[in-house]
Amino acid sequence: AAKEAGKNRYKCYDGKGQAEASELMELRNYLRKALSRGELELYYQPQIQAGSAQLVGMEALLRWNHPKLGPVSPQQFIPLAEETGLIVEIGEWVLRVACAQNKEWQEAGFPELRIAVNLSARQFASGDLAASVRSALEASGLEPRYLELEITENMAMKNENLPTLELLRDMGITLSIDDFGTQHSSLGYLKSLPISRIKIDRSFVSGIGKDERDEAIIHAMMLVARRLKLSVVAEGVETEAQYRFLAEHECDDIQGFLFYRPQPAELIRKVLLEHWKS
Ligand code: C2E
Ligand code: MG
Ligand code: MG
Ligand code: MG
Numbered sequence: 001a002a003k004e005a006g007k008n009r010y011k012c013y014d015g016k017g018q019a020e021a022s023e024l025m026e027l028r029n030y031l032r033k034a035l036s037r038g039e040l041e042l043y044y045q046p047q048i049q050a051g052s053a054q055l056v057g058m059e060a061l062l063r064w065n066h067p068k069l070g071p072v073s074p075q076q077f078i079p080l081a082e083e084t085g086l087i088v089e090i091g092e093w094v095l096r097v098a099c100a101q102n103k104e105w106q107e108a109g110f111p112e113l114r115i116a117v118n119l120s121a122r123q124f125a126s127g128d129l130a131a132s133v134r135s136a137l138e139a140s141g142l143e144p145r146y147l148e149l150e151i152t153e154n155m156a157m158k159n160e161n162l163p164t165l166e167l168l169r170d171m172g173i174t175l176s177i178d179d180f181g182t183q184h185s186s187l188g189y190l191k192s193l194p195i196s197r198i199k200i201d202r203s204f205v206s207g208i209g210k211d212e213r214d215e216a217i218i219h220a221m222m223l224v225a226r227r228l229k230l231s232v233v234a235e236g237v238e239t240e241a242q243y244r245f246l247a248e249h250e251c252d253d254i255q256g257f258l259f260y261r262p263q264p265a266e267l268i269r270k271v272l273l274e275h276w277k278s
Contacts, residue, residue, distance in 0.1 A: 169194035202236025
């Protein structure tokens with residue numbers, strides 16, 4: 001009955017808008033408890049070297065399994081975590097778990113891989129990012145060269161972030177630009193920033209074989225990257241044709257459903273076993 005009354009109440013206002021706002025508020029409150037209730041989990045998506053198909057890395061991708069709502073998409077909850085500031089605490093957890101997991105795989109005897117962790121703007125602004133990265137590395141015993149941090153162009157372009165980025169680079173960590181080509185930025189920053197890798201966004205990859213303009217953009221990105229000695233990984237590779245185009249254009253690494261979907265650690269262990277058995 002209370003629910004019915006609630007529904008009617010929303011109708012009095014701008015129906016949909018109000019209901020959505022209250023759903024968001026509920027989600028935000030659930031999210032506050034997600035970490036302590038153990039509802040967050042990292043999935044890992046393998047990256048392979050184009051050409052050799054050798055595994056070279058993993059991207060850690062956050063998942064939230066809400067007991068009643070089920071899985072909530074990162075596209076939905078990451079913005080909420082950012083807006084509430086919870087992303088700082090969650091981001092520290094992600095760093096700790098990802099570093100520890102990578103170290104565990106190494107100790108199990110698998111060849112060394114790099115693990116890539118996504119960062120949020122808020123992690124630069126509040127708290128000491130370099131200190132939390134250092135503490136995740138120290139706690140796990142993972143060498144910094146096996147950690148990659150993914151930032152967006154907007155984060156890279158912020159002057160205030162430069163000292164932290166340089167500190168991270170000097171520690172031996174790989175810095176990469178995620179979703180490359182989708183935000184407001186100039187190419188000039190690639191020459192002055194401590195970046196060593198770019199990730200071509202899925203929106204360009206999906207145009208391969210369909211839209212010559214996307215192919216032209218990828219081609220140009222590859223040329224710039226090669227001349228600046230940046231390595232390139234393409235994300236969202238779903239088809240054989242996309243893979244072939246990228247390999248022909250000397251893209252270094254490939255990440256996408258064509259090879260692997262993001263998977264929980266137990267399943268990744270099987271991927272690793274399968275990949276290196278012989
Ligand atoms: P992203 O960092 O650009 O991650 C790549 C996204 O593309 C992932 O979505 C991945 O599952 C998806 N993907 C990979 N291959 C394919 C493919 O072949 N086809 C398609 N259609 N999709 C593919 P996901 O896991 O939903 O994550 C979405 C975004 O959420 C990420 O985009 C990232 O921006 C953010 N995110 C995820 N985990 C974290 C985290 O731990 N911290 C922060 N700050 N952000 C995160
Ligand atoms: Mg990413
Ligand atoms: Mg991306
Ligand atoms: Mg993306």
